[in-house]
Amino acid sequence: MTQTLPVGISVTARVPASSANLGPGFDSLGLALGLYDEITVTTTGSGLDVRVEGEGAEEVPWGPTHLVVRAVERGLEAAGVWADGLDIVCRNVIPHSRGLGSSASAVVGGLAAANGLVRKVAPERALDDTQLVQLSSEFEGHPDNASASVLGGVVVSWSEAGVDAEQRAYRAVTLPVDPAIKVVVLVPTVRSSTAHTRGLLPDLVPHRDASFNVSRAALAVVALTQRPDLLMPATEDMLHQGQRAPALPLTTKWVAVLREAGIAATVSGAGPTVLALTTEPFPAELRAAAEADDLAVLELEVAGGVEVS
Numbered sequence: 557m558t559q560t561l562p563v564g565i566s567v568t569a570r571v572p573a574s575s576a577n578l579g580p581g582f583d584s585l586g587l588a589l590g591l592y593d594e595i596t597v598t599t600t601g602s603g604l605d606v607r608v609e610g611e612g613a614e615e616v617p618w619g620p621t622h623l624v625v626r627a628v629e630r631g632l633e634a635a636g637v638w639a640d641g642l643d644i645v646c647r648n649v650i651p652h653s654r655g656l657g658s659s660a661s662a663v664v665g666g667l668a669a670a671n672g673l674v675r676k677v678a679p680e681r682a683l684d685d686t687q688l689v690q691l692s693s694e695f696e697g698h699p700d701n702a703s704a705s706v707l708g709g710v711v712v713s714w715s716e717a718g719v720d721a722e723q724r725a726y727r728a729v730t731l732p733v734d735p736a737i738k739v740v741v742l743v744p745t746v747r748s749s750t751a752h753t754r755g756l757l758p759d760l761v762p763h764r765d766a767s768f769n770v771s772r773a774a775l776a777v778v779a780l781t782q783r784p785d786l787l788m789p790a791t792e793d794m795l796h797q798g799q800r801a802p803a804l805p806l807t808t809k810w811v812a813v814l815r816e817a818g819i820a821a822t823v824s825g826a827g828p829t830v831l832a833l834t835t836e837p838f839p840a841e842l843r844a845a846a847e848a849d850d851l852a853v854l855e856l857e858v859a860g861g862v863e864v865s
């Protein structure tokens with residue numbers, strides 16, 4: 557039976573950004589990054605009130621089609637809980653359409669906030685992390701981003717055929733990142749749509765390229781968790797970065813510049829952000845050159861999973 561939430565309860569979800577693929581781990585590996593959106597949801601007597609501050613405030617809809625609103629409603633529905641009205645405030649920091657998983661963060665944040673409300677009133681109905689990974693991946697379509705924002709750290713995600721042929725079971729495990737690894741992102745001002753750059757990928761790849769990526773993706777897990785000295789070979793890719801390069805000229809240039817300087821750089825997600833993984837301080841001259849190319853250079857912590865207070 558559906559349970560109705562009382563009016564006036566409130567929670568805030570703090571959800572990290574993420575970088576998907578990490579080079580060879582296309583559609584599987586993800587890393588949670590210390591850039592956070594905050595979503596505060598309060599139950600009211602009726603209606604829907606949405607406010608958005610920061611990134612995307614003037615572009616995203618402030619109503620029922622807003623991604624966070626849809627995720628909050630999905631989270632309540634999954635727990636069998638109803639709210640007569642909702643007040644939702646989004647304080648956005650994660651840049652949109654830059655390859656930092658903003659859409660997955662919005663979905664994970666909305667689901668986690670809904671779950672926080674459920675936990676206050678009917679803890680036995682609250683969803684666990686496995687269910688949050690499933691729901692957010694189903695909803696957003698990118699389990700590499702979604703599971704990083706749910707679980708934090710570096711994640712390996714995969715999917716299995718469900719009982720119903722149309723359904724997939726999304727799974728993920730998280731591993732701690734070697735503390736010697738520093739994460740730097742170079743964020744362009746221009747945007748790129750994930751749907752567009754996915755469209756550039758071929759249906760078929762040569763067996764040798766697939767085999768190349770299998771070795772590098774396996775190595776990436778080792779390099780990220782215990783052997784940062786292997787980050788350069790561990791971030792090589794044949795499956796998507798080259799194919800997307802024509803749509804991402806600035807990104808492609810900076811991945812090459814950084815790699816020539818011995819810094820393990822990849823396209824972050826579907827781009828256009830560049831992800832750099834290093835154990836040394838990021839060189840000042842490269843920072844200055846990147847900023848001169850209109851890239852924001854951000855040193856970020858590896859984040860934990862979404863938190864609800």
Ligand SMILES: Nc1ncnc2c1ncn2[C@@H]1O[C@H](COP(=O)(O)OP(=O)(O)O)[C@@H](O)[C@H]1O
Pocket residue numbers: 593612616622623624646648651652653654655656657658659660662748749750751825
């Ligand atoms: N916090 C948010 N609130 C509402 N919509 C969002 C939010 N974050 C992202 N989106 C939607 O997702 C789109 C970006 O998704 P996508 O192209 O997959 O890029 P990204 O790499 O940032 O996830 C935005 O244009 C916007 O429509």
Ligand SMILES: N[C@@H](CCOP(=O)(O)O)C(=O)O
Pocket residue numbers: 574576577582583584654655656657658698700701750754796824825826827
């Ligand atoms: N594996 C996906 C990841 C998309 O991430 P985003 O942050 O660019 O939305 C892909 O490479 O398409």
